[in-house]
Amino acid sequence: MASFSVHAQPWSSSCQPAAAAPSQRQCSTTPPWRRPWRQPRTRSPGTLRCRQAQQQLLLSTGVIQQDAVDDRLNKNPCNFHPSIWGDFFLYHSSTTAASYEQQEWIVQLERLKEEVGNMITSSVTSSLLERLHLIDALERLCVNHLFEEEINILLMQISSSNNVNDCDDVHTVAMWFYLLRKHGYKVSQDVFVKFKDEEGNFIAKNPMDLLALYNAAHYRVHGEKILDDAILFTKRCLHSMFPSLEGSLAREVKCALEIPLPRRVGIYEANYYISTYEKEGKVHDMIVQLAKLNFNLMQLQYQEELDIITRWWKDLQIQSKLPFARDRIVECYLWMLGVYYEPNCSRGRIILTKVISIATIFDDTFDSYGTIEECELFTKCLESWELVADELPDCMKHVLEKVFQSYQIIEQELSEDEKYRMPYLRSFTEDLVRNYNREVKMREESYVPKSVEEHLQISSRTGACHLLACASLVGMDVTATKESFDWVSTMPKMVLALCTILRLVDDLKTYEREQLTPHVASSIDSYMKQHDVSIEMARFKIEELKEEHWKDFNDEWLDPDSAQPRKLLEAIFNLTRTMEFIYNQADNFTYCHNLKDTISSLLVEAFPVN
Structure with missing residues (x-):
């Protein structure tokens, strides 16, 4: 098994060595700022030189003076603070890197990957909500790249299912809508019509339901008034409920009100979700263990990349x-x-x-x-x-x-x-x-x-x-x-x-x-x-x-x-x-x-x- 290494062969989504990289590492009336975009062009040497005459003009007019240059160089007008990290990633390397333990992790990951893959395949008989939560968990734990084919098959099955039309659970419908739009399926906003009362208000009251609807609605496009209304309604309700919420739900609501889930970056939160899912038992322990191994192995690669970049x-x-x-x-x-x-x-x-x-x-x-x-x-x-x-x-x-x-x-x-x-x-x-x-x-x-x-x-x-x-x-x-x-x-x-x-x-x-x-x-x-x-x-x-x-x-x-x-x-x-x-x-x-x-x-x- 190839090492999980930047310097060797990058690890592929299938946990096999990827193909080798091709190199050692994989003032006119129109204001000037309104000039049009220039299309890319192939260059030959000397296409456009900085003319010596322009340079001499700068020198002769005194535009560039060495004392003034030195004075400017030593100023920090924006008061930028120094780097927090310095050379940390030049010298920080896990003892696990390129070790026997790393190879053991890869072996364990392969085994767990096969078992979780079988779990995904067999989930076709599970309820719609269970399948939705499984896909959502795999994505929040950032192991979805290991199961792209299985997840895509599951999404196709879910998208063509009529179960959602008969479903009277707003949480399930919102999760369905959120995941399908996240993956590019333009499903209709009309699935939420049945969750509005005669006065036009949504009947969702539970904070989990409200949160799911709030997140789903942020995949809205122009002209989708139902989703516009859903955001206004759920945002108001979640703000009102927030002081009484506790634990991971409070954290979820706080984060969503700052940045809705469709606009959040999965890898930035992977560590949190791995810890939370393990603590609260939200998913099968096998998936959590897979996520830990995957996270650690990716982290080793990120550290090597940071060494190169630093x-x-x-x-x-x-x-x-x-x-x-x-x-x-x-x-x-x-x-x-x-x-x-x-x-x-x-x-x-x-x-x-x-x-x-x-x-x-x-x-x-x-x-x-x-x-x-x-x-x-x-x-x-x-x-x-x-x-x-x-x-x-x-x-x-x-x-x-x-x-x-x-x-x-x-x-x-x-x-x-x-x-x-x-x-x-x-x-x-x-x-x-x-x-x-x-x-x-x-x-x-x-x-x-x-x-x-x-x-x-x-x-x-x-x-x-x-x-x-x-x-x-x-x-x-x-x-x-x-x-x-x-x-x-x-x-x-x-x-x-x-x-x-x-x-x-x-x-x-x-x-x-x-x-x-x-x-x-x-x-x-x-x-x-x-x-x-x-x-x-x-x-x-x-x-x-x-x-x-x-x-x-x-x-x-x-x-x-x-x-x-x-x-x-x-x-x-x-x-x-x-x-x-x-x-x-x-x-x-x-x-x-x-x-x-x-x-x-x-x-x-x-x-x-x-």
Whole structure:
């Protein structure tokens, strides 16, 4: 049996060695920020150089002065705190890694996997609610990737069953609706009509029933008034009941009111559900033991990936060369782990983590360091993909050099048949940097877009989500095709909704902090300007707008005519889910102490196994 190792062969969902990776590791009248999206193109050397004349102009006009550069370099205008984790994952390695005990775990997992698989197959004779709870438990425990075929067969049986039409239990119907829409089945909201009284109120009273209905309704799309009403009703009831609830139910309600279950990231909560299900006996002990083994083995792989990523990050010399930038590599990895957690997605996680880390460096360079002239020159150099920028400050040249090197490394990770993906990645990266540059101009001019729509034309892209949507495909297997990259390059409704949701949740959680330093106008500012309302009303309306874009997203997710593979769409869905988590209550990425417990439970603390 192959070792559960990043350096050897990544563990596949079938617990067999996956195929070997192809490398060693798997000012005009139109404002400038309203320029159109550029399609990806193949480059030849020297396509667009940073002209020496522009550089000499910066020098001769005194734009770049070394004393001023050094003074800026030593400032931390946004007061970013240092990394919590430092080099921890360079030196933290479980004694179980590559050991006899690890091999024993894999043997046990194989045995339990077969037994649980038989349990799933035989559940066809169980009640509808029992089958629904079984699927839900497997997914909350993050072992569903071990049983994809069995679960899909079960879902097909459940979707074609007429039992739900005769069912008068709101909890069962809500679970049925939730799981089928979660897996892309566009079942009708009309199944809930029978649970409304003559006055239009829902007859659900039990907190478990209310919670199930509340979660299910968040897979709503535009025009589904029954689901809109269900959310309003259940939310009001759950808020009223919450003070009297206890134990795991209280925790479930609290979490759902913060982030509804359809928008939560499964792998972030796996540790909690394993512990809770074991304590409360909610599922067969065999499933819990399987989940523990699976969790521990995946954790070993995550630790090896973090070792690789941390070494790459140290080579960037962030602390010494870019002290104004956020040092958040572990948090970046956690973020991208939410996109795809499965063992056979190792290459994709590493590439995606590198890309979001690079985007963060760009963001901080434009926000906290570069002048308007420097940012313009930096943008031209990035567009050329050539380091011909002698007059840029050393730290900005350092950023370009390391980004170019990192993208070369990413390209080396791809097989010859996959190298067509890099022009797409570079094109999305250029678009991100161009829009950062436009934001700098907006900030320097104190420009507040006249409407939220105008604001989102640029700000929906400076969240980097369109880049991450593309990057999530770069490290994928054959699931991602050239047609997939062409699709994502058109900024389809699903990707646009992702970008907009991130921008709105970011603005809602960072508004007060950004008032402390020079900043780009928020969508909240634009709404107040457009409608002449208070900040409280603007916040409320931006929250409503976010919900409308979630409906857009769900509509694409449930589109039966979508030509894109479900796995690809699921990665983009998970990316959207991570945005809600990262910006829950606060900007947890910038002020990352709130993420410490999640990182520790997921990436450090293993379960004891008999």
